[in-house]
Amino acid sequence: MVDGRANLMTAAWCGIASSKPPAISVAIRGERHTLKGIRAHTEFSINVPSADMVDLVDFCGIYSGRKTDKSAVFDLFFGGLKHAPLVASCPVNLECRLRHMIDLGAHILVVGEVFQTHVNESCLTGGKPDATRVDPLIYSPGTGNYHRLGEVVGMAFSIGKKRKGGQ
Amino acid sequence: MVDGRANLMTAAWCGIASSKPPAISVAIRGERHTLKGIRAHTEFSINVPSADMVDLVDFCGIYSGRKTDKSAVFDLFFGGLKHAPLVASCPVNLECRLRHMIDLGAHILVVGEVFQTHVNESCLTGGKPDATRVDPLIYSPGTGNYHRLGEVVGMAFSIGKKRKGGQ
Numbered sequence: 001m002v003d004g005r006a007n008l009m010t011a012a013w014c015g016i017a018s019s020k021p022p023a024i025s026v027a028i029r030g031e032r033h034t035l036k037g038i039r040a041h042t043e044f045s046i047n048v049p050s051a052d053m054v055d056l057v058d059f060c061g062i063y064s065g066r067k068t069d070k071s072a073v074f075d076l077f078f079g080g081l082k083h084a085p086l087v088a089s090c091p092v093n094l095e096c097r098l099r100h101m102i103d104l105g106a107h108i109l110v111v112g113e114v115f116q117t118h119v120n121e122s123c124l125t126g127g128k129p130d131a132t133r134v135d136p137l138i139y140s141p142g143t144g145n146y147h148r149l150g151e152v153v154g155m156a157f158s159i160g161k162k163r164k165g166g167q
Numbered sequence: 168m169v170d171g172r173a174n175l176m177t178a179a180w181c182g183i184a185s186s187k188p189p190a191i192s193v194a195i196r197g198e199r200h201t202l203k204g205i206r207a208h209t210e211f212s213i214n215v216p217s218a219d220m221v222d223l224v225d226f227c228g229i230y231s232g233r234k235t236d237k238s239a240v241f242d243l244f245f246g247g248l249k250h251a252p253l254v255a256s257c258p259v260n261l262e263c264r265l266r267h268m269i270d271l272g273a274h275i276l277v278v279g280e281v282f283q284t285h286v287n288e289s290c291l292t293g294g295k296p297d298a299t300r301v302d303p304l305i306y307s308p309g310t311g312n313y314h315r316l317g318e319v320v321g322m323a324f325s326i327g328k329k330r331k332g333g334q
Contacts, residue, residue: 015182016308017194018271025192025276027184051320058327102267102278104185109192111269111276131307131314138316139323140298141183146326147298149305150317153218156306159313160225 002037006071006085009034010061012139013107014046022114024094027107033065038110041083042098046112047090050135051148057137058146079116086118091134093118169204173238173252176201177228179306180274181213189281191261194274200232205277208250209265213279214257217302218315224304225313246283253285258301260285 001007013027024046028035038044049057060070075088079095086093096112123133131149138147168174180194191213195202205211216224227237242255246262253260263279290300298316305314 013183015184015192015194016180017182017192017269017276018274020273021271023271023274023276025182025184027182051317054321055326055329058321058323058325060327062324062327099271100269102184102269104188104190104266104278104280106187107185107190109184109190109278111271125310129309131309131312137320140316142296142298143292144323144325145298145319146321146323148317148320149307150218150315152312153304153315154221154225154313156225156311156313157229158225158311159222160227160229162222 001041001043001083001085002033002065005065005069006076007034007037007065008060008070008073008087009065010057011046012141017111022117023099023111024096024114025109025111027104027109029106030103030108035108035110037083038098039101043081043083044096044098044110044112045081045084045086046094046096047087048092048094048134049087049090049137051137051146052135053089054137054146079118081115091120091123092129092136168208168210168250168252169200169232172232172236173243174201174204174232175227175237175240175254176232177224178213179308184278189284190266190278191263191281192276192278194271194276196273197270197275202275202277204250205265206268210248210250211263211265211277211279212248212251212253213261213263214254215259215261215301216254216257216304218304218313219302220256221304221313246285248282258287258290259296259303 017023017025076085100111102109184190184192243252262282267278269276
């Protein structure tokens with residue numbers, strides 16, 4: 001929320017920051033309109049778009065909330081936090097409380113603790129988020145291309161066991 | 168480098184933290200052997216593996232450097248930093264200088280400034296890293312699956328322009 005209005009920015013530089021409590025990082029350029037709302041309310045949301053949302057996601061990255069009202073681009077809903085609207089069509093939504101803002105130069109690294117996570121039921125396998133079902137949109141800065149997630153190439157903590165002892 | 172030996176850990180929770188100066192974040196559990204070396208030398212490297220390296224990458228994630236010498240799993244080389252060995256077979260290598268360590272509970276968020284970047288020439292398109300050529304290994308915690316990057320679904324700052332004015 002910025003100046004009483006829901007604002008949406010496209011952020012590619014997001015990372016998982018911790019597991020317990022769950023935390024997430026997102027790098028935001030210092031001049032971005034979105035930072036004003038995060039500073040004012042110490043709340044924000046991270047919404048993971050699916051690959052088929054690429055045009056609207058890119059739209060939100062091209063136009064700033066300073067000049068363009070993006071509050072009606074997506075249907076929004078609220079969870080437990082009053083100032084962190086969530087995007088209904090995104091398969092994964094994280095409500096976050098601000099914990100750290102680290103000034104790194106061009107970008108501020110915003111670290112939030114995840115207050116609540118919403119996952120579309122159709123994206124769960126055995127009760128856990130399944131990346132293949134989420135079909136997340138992935139951005140590659142080098143080429144400027146958006147990609148989707150590709151095929152499974154192995155299972156973690158399993159495929160490496162046969163290599164015990166090195167090569 | 169930990170206790171005079173090259174150590175390799177598998178880290179999935181890595182994010183871009185800033186562009187200028189370039190910086191990167193990586194979440195590392197507080198008890199990890201790797202943190203000892205980062206604290207001692209204030210240098211480390213991030214090496215992006217390709218999908219076909221999945222078994223050796225998983226191997227490095229299963230066995231701790233405390234008990235297993237992983238220094239011979241990959242051919243290593245050095246760039247400009249004396250305590251940040253780089254993995255020759257990884258298409259992208261980042262030499263980093265430690266800037267911040269943020270204690271978030273289970274994980275320490277390590278933020279490094281990128282001192283130098285090495286990219287395999289075969290992974291460049293027009294002089295820039297091309298994610299399709301890098302073919303990065305991607306990890307999904309929910310299912311425990313490793314994936315490769317998928318197909319291109321659009322071009323950034325382009326595909327969203329036709330949506331001007333919203334839906």
